[in-house]
Amino acid sequence: MPENLKPENVFYFFEEICKIPHGSGNTGQISDYLVKFAADRGLEHYQDELGNVIIIKEASEGYENHEPVMLQGHMDMVAVKRPDSPVDMTKDGLILSVDGDRLFAEGTSLGGDDGIAVAYGLALLDGSYKHPRIELVITVDEEVGMDGARGLDVAPLKAKRLVNLDSEEEGIFLSGCAGGARVNMQIYGGRESKKGVPCEIRVGGLKGGHSGGEIHRERGNAICILGRVLYRLGQDMEVSVADFAGGVADNAIPADACARLIITKPETADEECQKKAESICKAVNAELREELADKDEDVSIEITFEPVSETKVLAGDDGKRAIALLNTLPYGVQAMSFAMPGLVETSLNPGLLSVKEEDGRTAVCVGISVRSSLESAKASLIARLETLAGLAGAGTEVTGDYPGWAFKKDSPLRDKMCEVYEKLYKRKPVIQAIHAGVECGLLAHKIPGLDCVSIGPDMKNIHTFEEELSISSTERIWDYLVCLLSEL
DSSP states (O other): OOTTOSSHHHHHHHHHHHTSOOBTTOOHHHHHHHHHHHHHTTOEEEEOTTOOEEEEEOOOTTOTTSOOEEEEEESOBOOOBOTTOOOOTTTOOOOEEEETTEEEETTBOOOHHHHHHHHHHHHHHHSOOOOSOEEEEEESOGGGTOHHHHHOOOTTOOOSEEEEOOOOSTTEEEEEEOEEEEEEEEEEEOEEEEEEEEEEEEEEOOOOEETTTSGGGOOOOHHHHHHHHHHHHHHHSEEEEEEEEEOSOTTEEOSOEEEEEEEEESOOOHHHHHHHHHHHHHHHHHHHHHHTTTTSTTOEEEEEEOOSEEEEEEOTTHHHHHHHHHHHOOOEEEEEOSSSTTOEEEEEEEEEEEEEEETTEEEEEEEEEEEESSHHHHHHHHHHHHHHHHHTTOEEEEEEEEOOBOOOSOOHHHHHHHHHHHHHHSSOOEEEEESSOOTHHHHHHHSTTOEEEEOOOOEESTTSTTOEEEHHHHHHHHHHHHHHHHHO
């Protein structure tokens, strides 16, 4: 990455962060890095058992009597990569590149969501700026259910003002968000051997994206598409499932999914069987290309075959039940808000699909992100999924339930932030609520009276390997933060 990017201190820390693998569930190294940063500078700091880190810097001279402010983001990223990328995102750092105003990672997601918040926070704590007491809160595993914020001990915190740095559009001041939960489905069974034509069906070519910020774009969901293809195959042939795989996180729209099958009927020659399966896959692919034109026009369904052999597959009707479940899963926007036109009110995203061996049993697992700005609608959608799972003989577990962040008409922090923004950039920011989740709701439940606003620089295609961060926007938000802290 070029060394002349500005602001230099922000991009220095961002590059340091990108050298450390920090996908959700793999944040131990980055958490320890933050602790070392604080210890090296003699700053008060806390690290809990989850890996959350709080770093406190007392007010600069002349600001001792000003109310403290909390700056907050999360250290984990959605770690996705192109199939041909050599990067092992559990062990390797990212390969950063610049193209004009675009900062991106070669072949992988960038983690601007939310590494840029961490970089902003460290740059502010490392420098000499005018500011009240700063309480930098960096949580773990936001991307998989806000587990860090849920378990955070807020006892060291004094601030009643929170600037969250987990937004992706400059000039938008977020003041509310949806609540959410994850619904985990499991079909338990066993394995048996069957002889037939092994094949692999792979759904790909999709754009993916953030299941909160981009669900309204009606992009294809690879897991749901896979269910559709398998159902169509099962209508004309007898198929048994050996394995499923799809998605990287429940809150990322899955861009690819695959299934390993064995075709046992019709009992015909290999070539005839293959032609029939290929014909079905081509037909579904053609339908999808028409349905997803201008949304996900590059969708592809590929099928490959192996010679006749005996294969371990899901026993009995387990595979058929799994296919039926995938084919009937709802996906996407379920309701739009009338109170705030253009805002998605309720949605869901089947984002994870796998087959696991647990305690001598085989489990088909599906992870689904549910979001709504209405708690009753969220509960109703979860109940629908539980009912659907029951009809397919699947069990369910609800995890990561987090509250929404209700919009406040009166917000002194927002008023001051708008005033500073207008003074600096001669235009008014846009006040919005969003469908994606941020940790403000959980923190506001823990700290009564907490006044929150969420901001951030321009980013595109987060949670995908096409993610990019605007360099110029990063600088403008930095200048704004420095100015804001001097006036709080």
